[in-house]
Amino acid sequence: MKNKARIGLVAGATILSGLVLTQCQPSEDAAIVTDSTTIDSIREGGELVVLTLESPTTYRRSAEVEEGYEIDIVQEFADSIGVKPRYVVMDNVEDLIQAIEDGRGHIGAAGLTMTEARSARVKFGPAYKNVEEAVVCHQKGPAPTSLEALSDVKLTVLAGSSYVETLQALKADHAGLNWATRRAGSAMPMLSAVAMRRVDCTISDSHLAEYARRLYPDLIIPMTVSDDRPLGWIYNQKIGGMDTALKGWFAQQHTNGYLEELDEHWFGHLDEFDYVEVLRFVERVEDRLPEFKNYFQAAAATTEFDWHLLAAQAYQESHWDPDAVSGTGVRGLMMLTLPTAKELGVKDRTDPAQSVEGGARYLQRLYERVPDAVQGEDRLWFALAAYNVGMGHIYDARRIAERKGLDKNSWDDLRTVLPLLSKPEYYKSVKHGYARGHEPVRYVRKVRDYYNMLRANVPV
Template sequence: MPDTLTTRLAPGLALCLGLAACGEPAPSAEMEAIAERGELIVLTRNAPTTYFFGRDGEAGFEYDLASAFADHLGVRARFVLLDSVDDVVRALDEGKGDLAAAGLTHTPGRDGRFTFGPGYFLVQQQLICRRGGASPESPEDLADVQIMVTASSSYVERLEELRAQVPGLTWEARADLTTEQILEKVWRREVDCAVADSNIVAVNRRYFPELKVIMPLTEEESLAWMLPPDSRGLQRELNHWFAGLEDNGLLAILQGRYYGHVEIFDYVDLARFRRRIDSLLPRFRPLFEEAAGTHDLDWTLLAAQAYQESHWDPTARSPTGVRGMMMLTQLTAGELNVNDRLDPAQSIRGGARYLAALRERLPDSIQEPDRTWIALAAYNVGMGHVFDARGLARELGHDPDTWVELREVLPLLAQPRYHRRLRYGYARGSEPVEYVRRIRNYQDILIERLSVVSGQL
């Protein structure tokens, strides 16, 4: 199983566990077991909203959050990957993990079997069908459509509640399929509709743009980590740790990292992008790979940026006079030795060189991936405005080294009370925020599409 955060036991935790001191109740059996093992066993599943292998290794909202909690305990996190919610629930019930961090909703039906940590993310159950297919207009119409959900999920619990109002309501609960796989079945027209949490829908609708949100089936509900029923000591520690997350900003950072760029949904644009991945990208892919390799960039990032700039049209022109695949100004092209902005090879090489140079100009205190996101913002709005925004961020108590906080400050550059006293003055600061969000979105879709089509990047 994947192991992470190999650290020694924190002296503070060891003292509290060994002496039953620190003003807390005597250590519980499960906390002593965690300390003795030197690891926190986390049950999760491989999915884009929980745990996955990204370009730089293990990643995912649940992965990062659980790793941070294990670090707080002074132990390592060991992730046990399971195939479905049903498998996760069963494994926790059988005592195979300390907690389940798998995008699980805290529901009344689960309260009787398990203990929960604090809620950390609000989601809403949604009915999802395919464009051109079934389209029920009210809960009463659900009896007329074929619905599939993953077994042991909160969706089953909600459908059972709805059946009291809609006696003819039926559904198929699949223990062998994840929610993501069921959404793909809806997209392939193999089943009419599915039920899924809004965060899962937001991520997966980018890959399957014909999926359509028909109606919400619940109010907002909290995702929470699920613990064995006798884990009161671990629950106390979780409550204590989560109480400090708002102060240190970790939840906001993770929400920005994994969901900040998926809020956009433009069905026409995403459908066209998917078509152009097949029709246009093969022609330009070698150019992106060569230029990215020269400047230590990810070629899919460069391709996504080029699509945002020109939709991969080498002859593109904006009203302000920028031209070509990477939409370079005449001045910037000259500085980059790009003689013909309409030559895709020159434009891509020039754009890659320019982005790499911007990334190098940023202070060493900015780490990846924030460094790349901020460099992209500078490509769009100019480095001067980015430095202005960083200074303003410090002044307003934000962290200028993280994209999730800098993107909150950039739109303020359009307000006179701020830009009047800044070196570079006014800027449409919301544009680079949208620019970066779209590029991240395109890159995610591109990586997923290439993985499905060819099995390789």
């Protein structure tokens, strides 16, 4: 993906030096938008003031890193107009909308649903993602599947949200609907309250609900209360040329596939959910990871990789069991083969420190062997797949991709080709022969899923 941060790589993170962050709300007299403000004057000033909300699917800060779906989009737009974004984290939805209305920010990028009530106050840019509004409950509590049943549960939703507008509209035909509200930056505190069984249910955007299930496996989604609804940035209509700039830029990003690819980057791993698997992972984050966390952090310090990524890979390999052994003889946290261990100087594969350090160095070597034409996070996926199946088979898959007119440098294309290496008409035509090509595809998907769950559970 063009200009996108490389997931799992320290070098790819958005670092404090790359943006200016304000964590307090702007003062009442800090209006920056006047009748003379234009997109050109913003360019001349060199700064785009972006109001946002803290949420796992919008904006989050961990140690010295700021990241989020919205941040990635904002950074691309800011680059296109030649400015740096300055982020202002607001306390809640209503404060953000009011601040844009008052001219205390140029745009509001916070996963805001386009609604009539909001459109009456501020301008929306083009839609960039569609979501449903999902009812989220605990598997041991009420699980309403109709609006009548929803009327009987203790429902708490985000104050000032589109969910309130939806419920108000539904109440016209379902008078029994009642709910409490809570002011927050996102629905996440309510999702947490449902997980702790402090309230029966809440409502959340579907992608945030699916994300929350990686933190709280007991959450369920028994119903939705809306069809697909578009998300958009908001901005103060006084800004001359902002409407044209946003329309043109978003049209280009829809056309070139950037938004689709970014959506896959952030949310593609949420498509599949295995309750038992996620529950086991969350439990092992608590009872196994602390013993090995320092080893992952030490290995990350000597490679390009985020320690969460190395830990996620180790979980896929061994479920963080230093004594793990497979039928093929690989063993240890990072499941090194004996020849690879000897090559790396690892004397004891069951020693956690040696295994993690050796596995990280091996992944680094594979990463460096990936052809230079493979860029961004695709390079990481190629290296992880090679860790699983061998670099020779990756080279073979690239050759097949090229023959089929696919992009041999794209993981999205390569993952459709790798399974073909188990078919004679394909593996007989390449240098390294047969491979169970579906396994590296699954391997990369699982590491990616564990990586995202791990960052959600252990952010620092």
